[in-house]
Every structure is written in structure tokens, then in C-alpha cells.
Amino acid sequence: MSVGTGGRRLERLLLAVLTLYGLALIVPDFYRLARPLGSFGFFANNDGLIFDVKGPFAEESASPAWQAGLRVGDRIDLPKMRCIPVDTNTCATMLAARGGQQRVMPGRVGALWLAEGSPRAGERIDLAARTPPSNWLLDLIVFLDQGAGALFLLGAAWLVWIRPGPMTWGFFIYAVQFNPGQEFEFYARLQQWPAALLAQEVASGLFQAAGYAGFILFALRAPTGRIETQWRPLERALPALTIALGAISVLAVGSAFGYRTEVLTRIVLIAGLFVSVLVLFILLARRKDLEPQDFQRLRWVIWGCLIGLPACVVASLAQSTSLIEFSLTEDAIGLLFLINGILGIFVVEAIRRPRVINVSIPLRRATVLGLLLSAPALFLHGQIEELHDWIHLPAWASLVIASILLFAISRLHEHGVRLLEGLFDPDRRGAEARFAQMERAILAARSADEIDRLLTEGPARALALSSAAVYRSDGDQMRRYENGVGWTPEMAVVLDPNAPLLAGKTIGPSFEIDPERTRQSDFPQGPQQPALALPVADALRCFAVALYGAQTSGASLDGADRHALEKLAAAASAAYARVEREALRARIAALETQASTGTAPASGALG
Structure with a gap:
């Protein structure tokens, strides 16, 4: 086994382990739909400040915390509740109470102490978790969030699998920590083992820092995987950024040991806001350096960020800290995380495809x-x-x-x-009218050469295509009789229908062309490289195959455009068949004339 093969296997093993870890965080929350989690009915930040005593309950009076006498502005006695030793009910309660919105196992009993200044300061307050009432809307949002989170993570992992490199690894690490899935069930179960929960919180902080750096790395290289020279200094600074944010995130766990760390928590969350702005700046600045088709792919990433990142930032701030003064309901936060899933969809689409439709x-x-x-x-x-x-x-x-x-x-x-x-959509209506006109012109064509020209020039004008050519059946091969659009006489004149480019696909719907099949001097290169093959065939035989490039903007053809081309191909196959029949009739008539007059017929060729 070569070193390269061994390294690749280790890389895939690491990918599998991290993917399972990410899924283990979010998949258990599906169980909340069958057995909802409980809550103590209050939220506190990492300074111990209680900023909400209603929690997920509809009214404050239904909250166990309110019933026990807790009020907004009370402060948890952090030194008295510090996790020393770790494996105690006090430590478990502290870990379940700090850091914003939390959930616990139904029926769990926690012990709480309040700091000086609270009416019940110095008293032991026993809280019994209750299950808040569920509703269909919240259950639906949880279901969608967890499904979107799993798909987000699996999509990012698949990108690493098919295109391993710094770009895809950066986005995958980001996806482990910042997918739409919620993690309440996982953390609620870990509260039974406070030491394991503390270790997980440290790991979460490190993944958060690595996710920020990974997302910047992704922005520097998307969508091609290459980085321009002017961005290399920023890329070299990413390890230092990861270490700094990782250290702050780990220190923020210090509230479990009696220290006020809300400032550190806010620094990490605000850093996420600045990372989002920086990523958008990088993506917008890199647009001018890309080829048209890669520019279209980058537009998908940009729009995914514009939609998903603000939703993720607001939801994270509302869920994890008292930094923002307004409060959001649990279903509103879930919807914001769900919107963040659009980022994953757009990124996967932009990276996995060499060409994309207009965003x-x-x-x-x-x-x-x-x-x-x-x-x-x-x-x-x-x-x-x-x-x-x-x-x-x-x-x-x-x-x-x-x-x-x-x-x-x-x-x-x-x-x-x-x-x-x-x-x-006036453009769509206009294109449909132009294609209807092209169909009529093709059906009225008098020669195969005229059909060839209509199949190339018509779609090229209607859809603003960068290139178009038609290869017509000629015995056991396909031959190009016209130059078409974006092609020169020196380029490939003959195609083998059994070659990998066309093998088994000359009868059927249109299909995308693998760019590797046309990376040679016999085909147009760059923006004019063929992107779509359109068989012109009936149920029995293939008359021709049209090769079309992407649009001049770099965008690929969408489903509606391909459907219009396939309708045009159906008309063209009927037209080719009619031209052949007319040529055969003319040939038969000439032979009959020869037989009756004894003269030789004039030679001619189809087309």
C-alpha cells in the first residue's frame, strides 16, 4: 500500500468518525417528538444572571422556577455551585442552568443556590423539571430542523469524500458545529454524567473555533479549491485565529467552576458575526478573479451566505446569551436555524457541479x-x-x-x-414563443443542412449559449457538416457514437457532458466547452446529436430550458425523417425514370 493510499484511508476514517460525532449530537432530538424533554423554567447566562423565568412554558405561572420564587435579575451563586467535585447533583444542575436555553430529562430534580441580593439568597432551592406543553407547529419545526441538520452535515461530508481538500474540509468542520440541527436531547442525557458533559462543552468550544476558521478557509478557496496569491497571508493566519478563539471558548466553560464568563461567551458569539461579515467580504471580492462558470457557482455560495448566516447568528444569540434585549420563542429560533439550512443546500450544489444554473x-x-x-x-x-x-x-x-x-x-x-x-416571468414566456417559432421552422425545413443550422443558431440566440454544434448520423459515425456557433473547421468533425462521450445515450433525454470527456483540442475550451448533449432521435434510431455550451453568463441550462430543447429535438427528428423520406422518393422516382427511358439518373446526396 502506498503512502498516498494510506493517507487517503486515514482521511476517510477521520471523516467517518467526525460525521458520526456530528450526527450523534443532533439525531437524538428526533426522540423529542415522541417524548418531550423537561425544563426548570428559567434561563441564565454565564455570569449566573437569570434573564428569563418563563422558559419554554406559555405563562410564567406554569414555570417551576417562577413557582419556586426565582425572578428575572436574580443571580446564581456560581462559587457555591462550582463543579468541584464534578460528579455531583449540584454540578449537574449548574451545567443544566448556565449558557442560555437548556433542557433536562423529564422529572429531573436540581439543587440551586442564589447569590446575595436575591430574596432567597443562601437557601437551597429544589427545582423539579416539568415538561412544557407541546404543539404541532413546534414539533414540525423540530422535525424539519433535525432533518435539515442531518442533510447539511451529510452533504458537507460527501463533498469531502468526492473532493478532498482544504476547501471542503473547512466547510465540513463548520457544518459539524453550525448545522440547523438542535442538540437538546444529547446534552440532556449527558447531564447524568457531569464529567462527560464538561468534556463535551470543551469539545464544542474547540469545534466552534475550528468551524469559524474552516468557514473562512472555505470562502478563500470556493468554488474551485484554488486560492489567489493575495489571500495567502490571511490563510496562513487561520491557525492563530483558531487557537485564540478556541482558548476563549474553553475559558468560557469556567462559569461551571465559579467564574463569571459571560464576556468571553459574548466575544465568541460576536466573533461569529464578524466571521460572517468577513466571509461575505471575501466572496464578493473574489468574484472578479473567476471564469464565468465559476462566477455563477460562487454566486450560489454568496446567496446561501446572505440568507443563512444572518438567521444563524440571530438564532445563536437568542439561544445562548442575554446579549440581545428582545426574546424569541422556541419555534421562531427553530425557524431561523431552518433557514440556515439554505446555506448548506447552495454550497453543496455549487461545489459538486462544474456548472450550475443561474441562482x-x-x-x-x-x-x-x-x-x-x-x-x-x-x-x-x-x-x-x-x-x-x-x-x-x-x-x-x-x-x-x-x-x-x-x-x-x-x-x-x-x-x-x-x-x-x-x-x-416575461423572459420565460419570450423563450417559449421563440422555441415554438423554431419548431415550426424546423418542421418546414427542406434539407438536413437547414435543420442543422436551426438546431444550432436558434437555441444559441434564444438562450444566449456560448457554443452549439450538431453531429448528424453518417453510417456508423456522427459527422459535423456545419461549423455551428463557437466551433471552427479544425475541431472534431467526426464522433464515434460508441465512445464514452455518447455511449448508450444517443436515444433518450438530454444529458450533461462530463467536462473531462471534452478536455482536448478537438473541442471548444473555456466558457465555450460543450456542457449538454441533446440526442435527436425517435424510438428506433438517432438522427443527430446536438452539443451545447453553457450560457454566455457561465450559467448552466435549467430544467425548463432542457425541456424546451427536448421538444425541439422531437420536432427535429420528425423533420430529419421527412427529409430522408423525400430524398428516398426522389431517388426512387429517378430510378423509375431511368428504367423507362434507359438514361442514368443524376447522382445526389441526402441534405
Whole structure:
């Protein structure tokens, strides 16, 4: 086994271990849908300051903390509750109470002491965790968050698997810590072993620091994996940044040992805000250095960051600290984390594909989805408690309801997008009219050469394609009779239908061309490199294959464009067949004339 092979195996083993670790943090929260977690009914920051005594309960009067006499502004006695020794109920309670929103196992009893200045200072306060009432909306959001978190993490891991390198590893480390999934169940179970929970909090702090640095590394190299010279000093500074933020994150755990560390917690969270701004600055600054098709891929990353990062930052601040003065409900925080999942979708799409469609298309569809769902979401948010009181269902029913709602939403979105794009997208309507005109022209064509020209020049103009050429069937090979768009006479004139480029695909729908198949001087290179192959065939034979480049903007053709081209190919196959039939009739007529007059017919060729 070579050193390279051994290193690759170790890399994949590390990837598998970290992926399982990340999934172990978020997958257990699915169990919350069947058996909700409990809460002490208050939230405290890392200075011990209690800033909320309602917690996840609908009213303060239902909170165990409120019933026990805790009030906003009380402060936990950190020195008295420090984790020395670690394996005590006091330490477990301290770890369950600090650091913002937390959950505990149902029925758990905790012991709490308040500092001087509180009415019950010096007293031991026993708190029994209660399970807050659940509702369908929150259960649905938890279900979506955990599913999105798992897909976010697995997508990032898959990028490392297929394209290992600093770029994909950086995003993967970020995904381990900053995916949309929630980790309440995992931490609630670890509270039974305070030493393990402390170790996990230290590990979480280190992953948070590494995630920030990894995200910057990703921004410096996306989407190609290469870095420009002017950005190398920043890349070399990332280890120092990781060490500094990691040290601050670990020191923030000091509140478990009696020290006030809210300032350190806020430094780390605000650092996340600055990292988000820095990443956007880097991505925007690097746009001008990329080829058109890579520029389109980078636009996906930029828009993913613009949508996902603000949602993630606000949700993290609301969940982990008292830094922001306004409070967000648990379902609102869950929705913000869910929006952050868009970042993962856009990044995976941009990195895994050498060419992508224009990012405005999915953005437009997402906007349509938001408009369609805004009114029902507002209604459910306001009325869900009353609906829950009217209709009593077992906890497992939330899973069934969530699945049904997901299916209904997907169908509604599909039909809504089709309807609204047809009404409000003038470019799409114009393209459809141009393609209808091209179909009529192809069906009226009098020669195969004319069909070739219509199949190249028409789509190239209508879709702003960088290149287009048609290879027509000629015995056991495909031959290019016209130069087309973006092609020269010196480029490949003949294609073997059994070669890897076309093998087994000359009858069927359009398909994307592997860039490696056309990386040679016989084909256009750079922005004009062929990106899509369109078989022109009926059920029995292939008449021709059209090769199209990406759009001049660098964007790939979307599904609607490919569908329009496939309709055009169907018309072209009928036209080629008609031209062949007419040529055969002319040939037969000439032979009949020869037989009747005894003269030789004029020679001719099809086309």
C-alpha cells in the first residue's frame, strides 16, 4: 500500500468518525417528538444572571422556577455551585442552568443556590423539571430542523469524500458545529454524567473555533479549491485565529467552576458575526478573479451566505446569551436555524457541479414558496395553542402530521411555481414563443443542412449559449457538416457514437457532458466547452446529436430550458425523417425514370 493510499484511508476514517460525532449530537432530538424533554423554567447566562423565568412554558405561572420564587435579575451563586467535585447533583444542575436555553430529562430534580441580593439568597432551592406543553407547529419545526441538520452535515461530508481538500474540509468542520440541527436531547442525557458533559462543552468550544476558521478557509478557496496569491497571508493566519478563539471558548466553560464568563461567551458569539461579515467580504471580492462558470457557482455560495448566516447568528444569540434585549420563542429560533439550512443546500450544489444554473431561478422559486406559506404560517403561529387544546392527539401523531404537511407543501410549491413563473416571468414566456417559432421552422425545413443550422443558431440566440454544434448520423459515425456557433473547421468533425462521450445515450433525454470527456483540442475550451448533449432521435434510431455550451453568463441550462430543447429535438427528428423520406422518393422516382427511358439518373446526396 502506498503512502498516498494510506493517507487517503486515514482521511476517510477521520471523516467517518467526525460525521458520526456530528450526527450523534443532533439525531437524538428526533426522540423529542415522541417524548418531550423537561425544563426548570428559567434561563441564565454565564455570569449566573437569570434573564428569563418563563422558559419554554406559555405563562410564567406554569414555570417551576417562577413557582419556586426565582425572578428575572436574580443571580446564581456560581462559587457555591462550582463543579468541584464534578460528579455531583449540584454540578449537574449548574451545567443544566448556565449558557442560555437548556433542557433536562423529564422529572429531573436540581439543587440551586442564589447569590446575595436575591430574596432567597443562601437557601437551597429544589427545582423539579416539568415538561412544557407541546404543539404541532413546534414539533414540525423540530422535525424539519433535525432533518435539515442531518442533510447539511451529510452533504458537507460527501463533498469531502468526492473532493478532498482544504476547501471542503473547512466547510465540513463548520457544518459539524453550525448545522440547523438542535442538540437538546444529547446534552440532556449527558447531564447524568457531569464529567462527560464538561468534556463535551470543551469539545464544542474547540469545534466552534475550528468551524469559524474552516468557514473562512472555505470562502478563500470556493468554488474551485484554488486560492489567489493575495489571500495567502490571511490563510496562513487561520491557525492563530483558531487557537485564540478556541482558548476563549474553553475559558468560557469556567462559569461551571465559579467564574463569571459571560464576556468571553459574548466575544465568541460576536466573533461569529464578524466571521460572517468577513466571509461575505471575501466572496464578493473574489468574484472578479473567476471564469464565468465559476462566477455563477460562487454566486450560489454568496446567496446561501446572505440568507443563512444572518438567521444563524440571530438564532445563536437568542439561544445562548442575554446579549440581545428582545426574546424569541422556541419555534421562531427553530425557524431561523431552518433557514440556515439554505446555506448548506447552495454550497453543496455549487461545489459538486462544474456548472450550475443561474441562482436567480431557485431564489425566485423560494420566494414563491415563502409567499404561498406566509399566511398559513402566521395563522398557525397565532392559533396553534387553541387548536392543540381542541384536538388531543398522541405525541407520535406529530410525526405523521409533519410528513403529510411536507408532502402537501411540496405539491403546493410545485404547482404554485409553475403558475406564477408563467404569469410573471416575461423572459420565460419570450423563450417559449421563440422555441415554438423554431419548431415550426424546423418542421418546414427542406434539407438536413437547414435543420442543422436551426438546431444550432436558434437555441444559441434564444438562450444566449456560448457554443452549439450538431453531429448528424453518417453510417456508423456522427459527422459535423456545419461549423455551428463557437466551433471552427479544425475541431472534431467526426464522433464515434460508441465512445464514452455518447455511449448508450444517443436515444433518450438530454444529458450533461462530463467536462473531462471534452478536455482536448478537438473541442471548444473555456466558457465555450460543450456542457449538454441533446440526442435527436425517435424510438428506433438517432438522427443527430446536438452539443451545447453553457450560457454566455457561465450559467448552466435549467430544467425548463432542457425541456424546451427536448421538444425541439422531437420536432427535429420528425423533420430529419421527412427529409430522408423525400430524398428516398426522389431517388426512387429517378430510378423509375431511368428504367423507362434507359438514361442514368443524376447522382445526389441526402441534405
